[in-house]
Amino acid sequence: MGAGNLFDVTTNLLEANMDRRVRSNNLISRNLANVDTPNYRGTGLEFEKQLATALEGGVLPPTLARTDPKHMPFEQPKPFSHAAPQYKDTGPVHLDIEMSRLAENNIMFNAMVKLLNKKFEKLRTVITEAGR
Amino acid sequence: MDLITSMEISASGLSAQRTRLNIISQNLANSQVTRTAEGGPYRRKVPVFSAVPFVSHLTRAMDTPPYLPGKDPRRGVYVQGIYQDNEEFKRVYDPSHPDADESGYVLFPNVDVVTEMSNLIQASRSYEANVTAVNASKSMATKALEIGR
Amino acid sequence: MSDPRIQGFGPNVLHSLSHKTEPEENKKGFLEHMKESVQRVENEQQKANQAIQDLTTGKRKTLHETMIQVEKAGISFQLLMAVRGKLVNAYQEVMRMHF
Numbered sequence: 001m002g003a004g005n006l007f008d009v010t011t012n013l014l015e016a017n018m019d020r021r022v023r024s025n026n027l028i029s030r031n032l033a034n035v036d037t038p039n040y041r042g043t044g045l046e047f048e049k050q051l052a053t054a055l056e057g058g059v060l061p062p063t064l065a066r067t068d069p070k071h072m073p074f075e076q077p078k079p080f081s082h083a084a085p086q087y088k089d090t091g092p093v094h095l096d097i098e099m100s101r102l103a104e105n106n107i108m109f110n111a112m113v114k115l116l117n118k119k120f121e122k123l124r125t126v127i128t129e130a131g132r
Numbered sequence: 133m134d135l136i137t138s139m140e141i142s143a144s145g146l147s148a149q150r151t152r153l154n155i156i157s158q159n160l161a162n163s164q165v166t167r168t169a170e171g172g173p174y175r176r177k178v179p180v181f182s183a184v185p186f187v188s189h190l191t192r193a194m195d196t197p198p199y200l201p202g203k204d205p206r207r208g209v210y211v212q213g214i215y216q217d218n219e220e221f222k223r224v225y226d227p228s229h230p231d232a233d234e235s236g237y238v239l240f241p242n243v244d245v246v247t248e249m250s251n252l253i254q255a256s257r258s259y260e261a262n263v264t265a266v267n268a269s270k271s272m273a274t275k276a277l278e279i280g281r
Numbered sequence: 282m283s284d285p286r287i288q289g290f291g292p293n294v295l296h297s298l299s300h301k302t303e304p305e306e307n308k309k310g311f312l313e314h315m316k317e318s319v320q321r322v323e324n325e326q327q328k329a330n331q332a333i334q335d336l337t338t339g340k341r342k343t344l345h346e347t348m349i350q351v352e353k354a355g356i357s358f359q360l361l362m363a364v365r366g367k368l369v370n371a372y373q374e375v376m377r378m379h380f
Contacts, residue, residue: 006356018276018345022135025272029138029265030186033145033208035258036152037181095261106268110275116349117279123356131363134342279348280355 006123013051014116020047021109023085028102031093042090042098050086135276137207138269144184144208145262151211152179152255156248163243166231174241176217181209217242318364322357329354 024045031042155177162174184206219242227236332350335341 006360007353015349018349022138022272022343022345023133025135025138025269026133026141027186029141029145029262029269030183030208032258032261032265033141033148034181034183035145035261036149036254037183037209040183043186095257099261099264102265102268106271109272113275113279113345117281120280120352120356124359127356127360127363131366135344136342273344276345276348279345280352
């Protein structure tokens, strides 16, 4: 019993995905700002594979381990969100490709928000009903 | 990293493209100027863009103000400078022109209208792309505000 | 597990009802669990407040993180309130009994 197990793996995944997508948005914006910069190569973020690996129980590159026993014992370490971002070189920027990346990222982020909301809503409903 | 930063980055792109558009307009406006204050025809100007370096090992704490000493507060792209195009001036044979030299040739600016126009279109497209990026960031931020309700 | 019909109600019964597979050394009292949960909820609230503070002072501008943190704290709190409600009901139920 207790608040610790309220939020499951899927919720953490949604959070981590959202975090990654904000980062991606940053990188894509930078790529678009530099579309006419000579010799510029785009930067991208590889995260979907990373999250899949995490889900299967694999080890992500440097995670924030709870090394200090004095740390709050009730604080849940988040294995996904704190993993180091994997940046990749995406080559010279092609405007159309970058624009479609931007759109996809935007749509997926919005989808994550919606899904997260559904999860939270379900939790609240369950709590309300169980409390009767 | 956050969505506000994304917008700052896009803003730098908008700013850079606008500078470029201004330069292009200047080139076009002066494309027939054979006599400038410095003497000689107008020389084409070219803006040079440079990317603000992206340091991948920065943690989130370093991405927000107050910036650590030495950290560049600029974002995205910046105009490194506006250079003169050292391409040769155009020589046109026109002895009746007041600026014709002894052999009857006039030196015209090294501005090619067609090139300038295609650059203008490209700059416009890039500008639009950055506007779309701002809108995407705004859409995500607005959606994030809906979390919980 | 003890049979309530034979042993009657008491803190030990409640204690044994709330555990299933925990080894003897790790058994914590019901009160311990409650305290832990309250502490957890308190931490969530703290994190949420911190997130809000960071957002308002511009220290952290990650909107989605703040929103999620606040929502999580809210749900945790709601759960705690529901549990409290149940506990109060159970207590009142017990008090209504005549021995």
